Amino acid sequence: MKTPIYFDNHATTPTDPRVVDAMLPYFTQKFGNAASRNHSFGWEAEKAVDNARKQIADLIGSTTKEIVFTSGATESDNLAIKGVAEMYAEKGNHIITAATEHKAVLDTCKKLEKHGYRVTYLPVKADGLVDLDMLRESITDKTILITLMYANNEIGVIQPVKEIGKIAHEKGVLFHTDGVQAVGKVPVNVIQDNIDLMSMSAHKIYGPKGVGALYVRRKSPRVQITAQMDGGGHERGMRSGTLNVPGIVGMGEACGICQQEMPEESKRLRHLRDKLKNTFERELDEVFINGSMEHRLPHNLNMSFAYVEGESLLMGINDVAVSSGSACTSATLEPSYVLKALGVGDDLAHTSIRFGLGRFNTEEEVDYVAGRVIEVVRKLRELSPLYEMAKEGVDFSKVQWAAE
Amino acid sequence: MAYSDKVLDHYNHPRNVGSFDKSDPSVGTGMVGAPECGDVMKLQVKVDEATGVIADAKFKTFGCGSAIASSSLATEWLKGKTVDEALAIKNTDIVNELSLPPVKIHCSVLAEDAIKAAIGDYKKKQTERKPVEAQA
Numbered sequence: 156m157k158t159p160i161y162f163d164n165h166a167t168t169p170t171d172p173r174v175v176d177a178m179l180p181y182f183t184q185k186f187g188n189a190a191s192r193n194h195s196f197g198w199e200a201e202k203a204v205d206n207a208r209k210q211i212a213d214l215i216g217s218t219t220k221e222i223v224f225t226s227g228a229t230e231s232d233n234l235a236i237k238g239v240a241e242m243y244a245e246k247g248n249h250i251i252t253a254a255t256e257h258k259a260v261l262d263t264c265k266k267l268e269k270h271g272y273r274v275t276y277l278p279v280k281a282d283g284l285v286d287l288d289m290l291r292e293s294i295t296d297k298t299i300l301i302t303l304m305y306a307n308n309e310i311g312v313i314q315p316v317k318e319i320g321k322i323a324h325e326k327g328v329l330f331h332t333d334g335v336q337a338v339g340k341v342p343v344n345v346i347q348d349n350i351d352l353m354s355m356s357a358h359k360i361y362g363p364k365g366v367g368a369l370y371v372r373r374k375s376p377r378v379q380i381t382a383q384m385d386g387g388g389h390e391r392g393m394r395s396g397t398l399n400v401p402g403i404v405g406m407g408e409a410c411g412i413c414q415q416e417m418p419e420e421s422k423r424l425r426h427l428r429d430k431l432k433n434t435f436e437r438e439l440d441e442v443f444i445n446g447s448m449e450h451r452l453p454h455n456l457n458m459s460f461a462y463v464e465g466e467s468l469l470m471g472i473n474d475v476a477v478s479s480g481s482a483c484t485s486a487t488l489e490p491s492y493v494l495k496a497l498g499v500g501d502d503l504a505h506t507s508i509r510f511g512l513g514r515f516n517t518e519e520e521v522d523y524v525a526g527r528v529i530e531v532v533r534k535l536r537e538l539s540p541l542y543e544m545a546k547e548g549v550d551f552s553k554v555q556w557a558a559e
Numbered sequence: 560m561a562y563s564d565k566v567l568d569h570y571n572h573p574r575n576v577g578s579f580d581k582s583d584p585s586v587g588t589g590m591v592g593a594p595e596c597g598d599v600m601k602l603q604v605k606v607d608e609a610t611g612v613i614a615d616a617k618f619k620t621f622g623c624g625s626a627i628a629s630s631s632l633a634t635e636w637l638k639g640k641t642v643d644e645a646l647a648i649k650n651t652d653i654v655n656e657l658s659l660p661p662v663k664i665h666c667s668v669l670a671e672d673a674i675k676a677a678i679g680d681y682k683k684k685q686t687e688r689k690p691v692e693a694q695a
Contacts, residue, residue, distance in 0.1 A: 464597055466623040470562065470570055482597050483623040488662070490597070502594035538576055538627065540601035540619035541594055556593035557676065 164513030207407025216344035231354035238380025247297035282447035283312035305337035310446030311455025320349020339413035362409030366402030425453035471531030480507035569628035587681025598622035602673035629670035
């Protein structure tokens with residue numbers, strides 16, 4: 156076993172060596188521009204792009220013509236939301252999203268608010284799921300888009316996408332989902348799930364960074380989006396720019412591998428994740444799961460280790476790569492807004508750790524990480540005045556904290 | 560973020576971890592910060608009441624590595640100082656000693672606050688106690 160150990164697979168994943176092998180010829184030998192229509196270099200590149208489009212479409216149950224390549228999921232989210240907002244501006248100006256969305260969605264919505272659009276940010280329940288009745292009631296005759304993520308990047312909670320899509324379609328509203336964390340990890344089918352637009356990213360599924368895609372439905376309903384970049388009219392006018400052929404080949408191959416290995420891989424990772432969770436719960440008191448365990452990605456665990464601040468825990472397990480919802484580890488110095496939306500108190504948010512397992516993690520690594528975390532949590536609790544007070548039975552709500 | 564060697568040393572080998580009996584009249588206790596803010600420091604001094612010299616100091620901290628290091632360092636510095644000398648410890652001294660980056664300056668401020676709170680608690684106990692002793 157080699158250290159450091161990578162347990163941060165929601166942030167990014169290593170590129171699968173099989174993906175790299177598939178990509179390599181497209182740098183030096185088959186380097187053509189897929190838009191070059193009059194020589195073999197171009198045809199070769201176009202063929203490779205078509206093949207990748209097919210691999211992606213197959214994974215999500217779409218047709219190849221519904222796949223638009225982008226630079227990644229942030230661009231896909233921007234293109235979907237701004238593209239729909241602009242295209243359907245005459246129909247309405249209202250967008251519905253949720254408080255736990257990724258910043259690529261939330262900040263895009265905030266930008267649109269500055270341009271006269273109205274955005275509803277749905278709260279979520281304590282388990283991280285949106286309330287479908289509340290969603291239904293939020294729809295007005297001005298609503299043009301519902302954008303709700305498939306699975307959350309921090310807590311791994313999977314939204315009832317199929318039902319959300321059904322509600323959207325009943326009301327004649329388009330449904331976009333950020334599928335970044337779900338595609339390739341759990342079965343996603345744009346037809347069965349009633350999805351109109353879906354953002355995807357290659358580097359979260361063992362593909363390369365810098366390439367992603369947007370699924371745009373062509374039939375019932377036929378979705379139109381306004382391009383957000385002007386240029387050569389690539390990707391059927393929706394996204395100009397010379398195609399990143401090696402990246403696209405890599406994304407296609409990554410999707411192909413996911414489709415083939417998902418049943419076995421998700422089962423294996425679920426077992427490892429559950430082992431990690433069960434070990435913590437057995438060995439430590441006062442640990443809390445954030446978000447629904449039932450509606451959750453198989454490889455995600457988000458746990459609060461009460462009375463142990465997240466950054467200090469990360470410092471103690473410096474040969475393990477994980478993330479924390481603690482303020483100290485964020486750029487904004489605010490604790491995780493996702494946990495806040497679940498109603499997790501700031502005190503517990505500061506103690507949260509996200510474990511994201513992936514294809515290349517082993518059971519030996521899980522055992523090692525569990526052991527390290529337990530050891531450091533125990534050590535830091537010896538150091539924690541809060542743990543001492545909790546053991547003495549102090550009611551924290553009655554303490555007069557002398558905050559700065 | 561990269562931590563300085565001194566922060567890492569205090570984190571890995573925290574000095575003077577523990578607690579004194581809060582009700583002991585020779586003990587001053589300061590607790591600052593709040594769980595919601597991600598930092599709580601408890602710092603205690605045990606003072607030789609005859610000389611006013613801090614004989615021992617202990618801490619417990621909930622917070623990031625820099626907060627742990629700041630309070631661990633504070634206990635080292637407190638020992639052997641008189642209570643009035645202790646009040647002269649400034650957060651900037653801690654920042655310099657531990658090479659804390661700007662985002663971690665609040666940890667040093669908290670440590671200074673904890674020292675002041677602990678000394679303040681000790682002094683309060685002493686003044687409350689004197690009239691009682693005078694009567695005895």
